[in-house]
Amino acid sequence: AVDGVKLARQYTDDVQFSAEDATRTELDFLCRVIERVIDVGATTINLPDTVGYSTPDEISEFFINIRERLPNTDGIVFSTHCHDDLGLAVANTLAALRAGVRQVECTINGIGERAGNASLEEIVMATRVRNDLLPYATGIQTEAIYAASQLLTTLTDEPVQANKAIVGRNAFAHEAGIHQDGMLKDRRTYEIMRPEDVGVPKTTLVLGKHSGRHAVQSRCEELGQQLSRHELDRIYQAMIRLADEQKTVGDDDLQKVINQVKAEQVEVDA
Incomplete structure (x- = not known):
């Protein structure tokens, strides 16, 4: 891990270190690894819930504990990467945001390995509709969400289920x-949102x-x-x-x- 970050720093000042299956890793060991890679130049720490095992409460506590234990996190961006094996990827991602995470790894239509990843459109619209609880700006042009979803469906030949939140044909x-x-x-x-907010005609x-x-x-x-x-x-x-x-x-x-x-x-x- 340390050697990889050192090598990456030879080419860029912005280096992300990602600890696979971080949420099931022994916490003391994980903190030691993170501390070392930060010391040699990692600027973003991505901590995935690789098999979608965690619950929102656990994800929140996990990131709070990590940030409290590490002495050298000034200027470090923490990132989350949640899988949907238990159907909790979006909920876990939102919990991580509230626990201080400022980078989210997600996918259009929730496409991904096994049961998929956290759905970009659901996260974006959750922060927009519930900005009172999730006061974060994504910079996403939400009016392009539906078109992007349809394009991905065409390219992958993977249809979106009819009752999929935000982009399913029955969503509105x-x-x-x-x-x-x-x-x-x-x-x-x-x-709770207008169809035109995500690019759905009506x-x-x-x-x-x-x-x-x-x-x-x-x-x-x-x-x-x-x-x-x-x-x-x-x-x-x-x-x-x-x-x-x-x-x-x-x-x-x-x-x-x-x-x-x-x-x-x-x-x-x-």
Whole structure:
């Protein structure tokens, strides 16, 4: 470790030392190693949770103990690198930030070895949405997050799960009737960030068997249809029947339902 840092210092003044599986390493030994590499020129100390074993409380205590034990950390940047084997990578990363870490190693879409790494988009938006508890600036242009996620998906052929936070296709989609009604009245009722904040075009009200009349009426109006109450009731019932067959109802499907109901009404009036 010492020889490696010495060699790196011959080429740059900014050298990172990374201690693999640091969170499961005996603390006294780890501190001795870190102290030595700092003495010979390491400026960033990266301490990975390589197998995703730690919990947020443990990560926080770990970094606090390390920083308190070491005498030579002035000007040193501590870094965290968390894996998601227990689904705690982002939570652990945020705990590390609150414990004094100032560099985060993370990946778009959480891509990485085994269960993946801490998700960049989740960390960035957590610090933005909860800046009251996480008062850190990332410098990330958040409006480019969704496009970056989609590009990575294309390049790797690794799809993002539908309910993935921030970038999943359902992250800003609402199907339940009560949620749709609340969103139509005030989007803040069920969304803690705006889709455009991460580059998603807009919130989607997904029409399905759990949707309410208000959502159906709103979508019909977006399609340029002004409906009587009787027409809306018939369209709503037809939409529910269709949703039972195919789960969700798109604009083309809804337009066909509208046309059918209106055609039937013309026949009745005739």
